[in-house]
Amino acid sequence: MTALIDLRNIGQYVGQTVQVRGWVYDRTDKGKLQFIRLRDGSGQVQCVAFKKEMAEDQFEVARTLTQESSVIITGSVRADDRAPGIPGGYEIGIQTLHLGQMAQDYPITPKEHGVEFLMDNRHLWLRSTRQWAILRIRATIVKAMRDFMDEQGFLLVDTPIITPAAGEETTTLFALDYFGEPAYLAQTGQLYNEANMAAFGKVYCFGPTFRAEKSKTRRHLIEFWMLEPELAYCSLEDLMSLEEGLVCYIVQQVLAKNRPELALIERDVSKLEAITPGFYRISYDEAVDRLEQLAAATTDPEQQQLLKIERGDDFGSPHETALTEMFDKPVFVYHYPSRVKAFYMQPVAGNPERCRSVDLLAPEGYGEIIGGSERIYDHDVLVSKLQAQHLPVENYAWYLDLRRYGTVPHAGFGQGLERTVAWICGLPHVRETIPYARLLNRKYP
RNA sequence: UCCACAAUAGCUCAAUGGCAGAGCAAUCGGCUGUUAACCGAUGGGUUCCUGGUUCGAGUCCAGGUUGUGGAGCCA
Numbered sequence: 001m002t003a004l005i006d007l008r009n010i011g012q013y014v015g016q017t018v019q020v021r022g023w024v025y026d027r028t029d030k031g032k033l034q035f036i037r038l039r040d041g042s043g044q045v046q047c048v049a050f051k052k053e054m055a056e057d058q059f060e061v062a063r064t065l066t067q068e069s070s071v072i073i074t075g076s077v078r079a080d081d082r083a084p085g086i087p088g089g090y091e092i093g094i095q096t097l098h099l100g101q102m103a104q105d106y107p108i109t110p111k112e113h114g115v116e117f118l119m120d121n122r123h124l125w126l127r128s129t130r131q132w133a134i135l136r137i138r139a140t141i142v143k144a145m146r147d148f149m150d151e152q153g154f155l156l157v158d159t160p161i162i163t164p165a166a167g168e169e170t171t172t173l174f175a176l177d178y179f180g181e182p183a184y185l186a187q188t189g190q191l192y193n194e195a196n197m198a199a200f201g202k203v204y205c206f207g208p209t210f211r212a213e214k215s216k217t218r219r220h221l222i223e224f225w226m227l228e229p230e231l232a233y234c235s236l237e238d239l240m241s242l243e244e245g246l247v248c249y250i251v252q253q254v255l256a257k258n259r260p261e262l263a264l265i266e267r268d269v270s271k272l273e274a275i276t277p278g279f280y281r282i283s284y285d286e287a288v289d290r291l292e293q294l295a296a297a298t299t300d301p302e303q304q305q306l307l308k309i310e311r312g313d314d315f316g317s318p319h320e321t322a323l324t325e326m327f328d329k330p331v332f333v334y335h336y337p338s339r340v341k342a343f344y345m346q347p348v349a350g351n352p353e354r355c356r357s358v359d360l361l362a363p364e365g366y367g368e369i370i371g372g373s374e375r376i377y378d379h380d381v382l383v384s385k386l387q388a389q390h391l392p393v394e395n396y397a398w399y400l401d402l403r404r405y406g407t408v409p410h411a412g413f414g415q416g417l418e419r420t421v422a423w424i425c426g427l428p429h430v431r432e433t434i435p436y437a438r439l440l441n442r443k444y445p
Numbered sequence: 446u447c448c449a450c451a452a453u454a455g456c457u458c459a460a461u462g463g464c465a466g467a468g469c470a471a472u473c474g475g476c477u478g479u480u481a482a483c484c485g486a487u488g489g490g491u492u493c494c495u496g497g498u499u500c501g502a503g504u505c506c507a508g509g510u511u512g513u514g515g516a517g518c519c520a
Contacts, residue, residue: 030483031476050477067470084480104471105455110481111469112457116512172518188520214446215518226520306516316517359520371520416520441512 002074007043010090013077020045020092023127024069024103026110034062036094038073043086044129047073049094058097067109068127070100086129086260115431122436123445133261134432137254138421142206144253145227145415148246149204154229157196159189159205165395172211185210188414190344191399193230194375197410198402204229216440217317218429219367221418223438230412236356236374239411240332243360243370244279246415247330251275254424267426271364280331284354285311287333290326291319312353314340320367327363334358343385346374346409358413366423372413379403 005018022040032051037044049062065071075092083091107117108124118125125131146156162176163186174185189205196203206227213220229242251272254262262269282290288311295307306318314336315323323331335348338355345355356374361367376382382403386393393400421433431437436445 026481028479028482029476030479033477033479035479035482037480046480048478052477080478082478082480107455107470109456109470112481114457114513117456209520211519213518216513217515217518220519224520314518317515368520414520419520 007038007040007045007085008087010043010045010077010085010092011087014079014090015077017074017076017095018092019072019074020047021072022070024065024067024071025127025129026067027065029063034059034065036062036065036071036073037084038071038092039086039127039132045085046083046091047075047094048091049097054094054097061099062094062097064102065099066103067106068103068124070103072098072100086264119431119437119442120444126435130265131432133258133264134421134425134427135435136261137258137425138417138433140254140257141250141417141421141424142225144250145246145417146206147253148249149227149229152202152242152245154202154204154231155196155200157193157200157203157205158207159186159192159196159228161186161207161210165392172213174210174212187211188226189228190230190412190414193228193412194399194402194410197230197232197412198406198408202229202231214440219317219419219422221430221434221437221439224430224434225417227415227417228412230410232408232410234374234409234411236334236358236411239372239374239413240279240281240334240358243332243358243372243413243415244277244330247279247360247370247420248275248277250420251424262425265425265427267424271426272424274328275330279329279360280327282331282333283335284333284337285335287315287319287323291322294322294326312337312339317367320361321365324361324363324365324367330363330369331361332358333361341373343389343391344373344375344382346376347381356411362419362423364423364426366419368416369419369423370413370415372411374409374411377403377407377409379407 002017002019003013005013005020007020020038020040022038024036025039025044026037028035034049036047036049038047049059051059073092073094074096075094077090077092079089080091081089083089107121108128162178162183164183172187176183176185187209193203193205204227207225208223209226210223255269255272288309291307291309295304298304298307307322309319334357335354336357338345338347338353341355341357345357348354348356358372359368360370362369376385379400382400383393386396418430418433422430427433431439
């Protein structure tokens with residue numbers, strides 16, 4: 001009886017005859033001996049075709065197989081340290097080989113390619129080992145996020161993608177024609193989360209969000225996925241503890257499940273193993289102090305210019321990078337200036353210039369992966385904030401209702417999935433963290 | 446939107462203002478242990494577009510297009 005196997009489990013079948021169905025990743029031609037690197041989506045294995053051991057017509061197929069041709073192979077599994085693969089160390093001695101299709105002119109070769117070419121061929125690039133590994137880690141991270149929230153007693157409550165009004169700023173919204181009425185793609189589920197929080201206590205939403213920002217950087221996507229929890233009776237300090245637990249859990253899960261993938265992408269796992277509880281916590285004003293000290297200690301005038309910051313302004317990318325490089329673990333920066341943050345953030349008692357917000361900056365220069373805050377729960381304070389930002393109060397009638405019927409102190413945050421994946425995988429750009437990146441200049445394929 | 450850089454074979458890149466080139470991929474041949482194999486052969490070009498300077502432009506100039514890196518904004 002021939003077992004149909006997933007290549008990731010090949011170690012269980014040494015000495016047995018198995019069938020694998022997949023695609024040719026690469027082939028090395030040695031004449032009467034052919035090494036066929038086969039992938040099946042779960043792993044890769046070296047299949048060896050000897051002319052003498054096969055039907056002549058089937059060996060001829062093996063001898064001429066092209067990259068990404070589809071094949072079904074049966075053969076015997078043996079352990080061999082020389083054999084590459086995922087996992088490595090096993091190979092299949094081919095007995096029969098059936099061709100599905102002989103692929104012609106597959107564009108992605110085993111050599112180097114440029115970014116634009118690879119992104120144009122993203123639908124095929126996904127088959128490459130490195131991309132395969134990254135997206136498997138992404139899946140682990142998504143599951144870890146959801147498992148952690150579920151285990152902490154949060155309920156998944158979905159928020160709408162089509163919305164009637166802005167969550168934050170109208171300039172970054174994608175507008176739709178909703179049967180003749182304007183509508184927008186959601187930039188955040190947060191306002192709905194607050195309604196759901198009052199119904200279920202602890203909730204989260206997880207889904208795609210859309211921002212029409214003209215941002216062209218290594219950390220921005222037009223369409224990105226966000227985990228957004230919202231908790232009743234929650235302080236900023238409670239929120240930081242939750243975020244710390246979540247991030248540690250995510251990293252632990254990736255380390256537990258994706259060691260082979262981390263090795264394939266050559267991630268320094270010691271940096272991930274250092275992600276344990278005890279994240280640093282500094283206020284915005286302390287962060288500004290540190291940046292000023294760093295700038296003063298720098299002799300490079302260009303670096304000094306980059307690190308220059310006016311107290312009360314938001315951090316730029318160089319500031320975040322510099323801050324994260326001061327710490328070997330993620331760092332919380334709390335109490336940002338109110339004027340650089342969203343209208344719904346609770347002012348600090350006795351210091352309305354600062355708000356009860358907190359960003360979590362990932363180490364190694366990655367910067368913000370989570371942003372959160374206590375929300376304003378007083379009806380009149382919220383109305384005055386809306387008016388101060390010239391937002392149409394009438395659009396927020398239902399949101400203001402939440403402050404009229406049993407309002408409570410509450411808090412929540414949003415964690416960017418792709419930035420988290422980029423950090424954990426050690427990637428220089430978020431475009432490889434999502435199967436089909438939507439960027440300022442790209443919506444194909 | 447701003448700043449910098451780039452665009453040459455399917456891909457990655459060379460080419461002092463003077464014959465358009467290499468490696469890989471493809472095709473054909475050789476090889477029983479390859480790890481991005483190796484060896485031999487073959488085919489492959491609107492040098493991003495428009496205009497200009499010049500005896501002569503892939504190369505210099507002007508404008509445009511596209512891309513990459515960075516800034517701003519944010520998760």
